[in-house]
Amino acid sequence: EVQLVESGGGLVQPGGSLRLSCAASGFTFSSYEMNWVRQAPGKGLEWVSYISSSGSTIYYGDSVKGRFTISRDNAKNSLYLQMNSLRAEDTAVYYCARRAYTILHYFDYWGQGTLVTVSS
């Protein structure tokens, strides 16, 4: 069974940092491209970042570019999101999501999310 479990969320002050993790199981993690997607309170979903299966290709949404860093450790079946210079508008539930193994870009499995609250 495919499982994605996020962790690392919490309360952080504006300007602070946080590192999210996503532990993957039930599939060959190193074969799949991964993403982070977030949902701010009362808002829709927002794609945050993408990483290729090898980690060689990375993209970010404009709202987090230069502040967030996505990475992965295929030996540990884990995905990460290092979040620096956090702002109130980064408050959201963060989900890791697997890209389906297809030329189309949709997310076939998601985690349950971890809440990040940026507040003083």
Added chain:
Amino acid sequence: DIQMTQSPSSLSASVGDRVTITCRASQSISTYLNWYQHKPGKAPKLLIYAASSLQSGVPSRFSGSGSGTDFTLTISSLHPEDFATYFCQQSYVFPLLTFGGGTKVEIK
């Protein structure tokens, strides 16, 4: 970025009702449109990909249609477990993937 607009933002329906949710793209996206179901505290679930392809394991009462800019998700007969929020997502422009604002389906 391609803007995705869903309507309605919420609706009330009864078990057994036929429910239709609309998603409109700000430009043509062919059939690069996906639908997800999301319940509070749970992982979002893929329902439909490529506008009309049913994800494995998803009940056949869910269906999707459309192409270009206008798309529809239909639940033919609402079950109690279908009360949730539904999101559309365009995958025409990668990596600038964008989602609709969501449609919350509530019990009447």
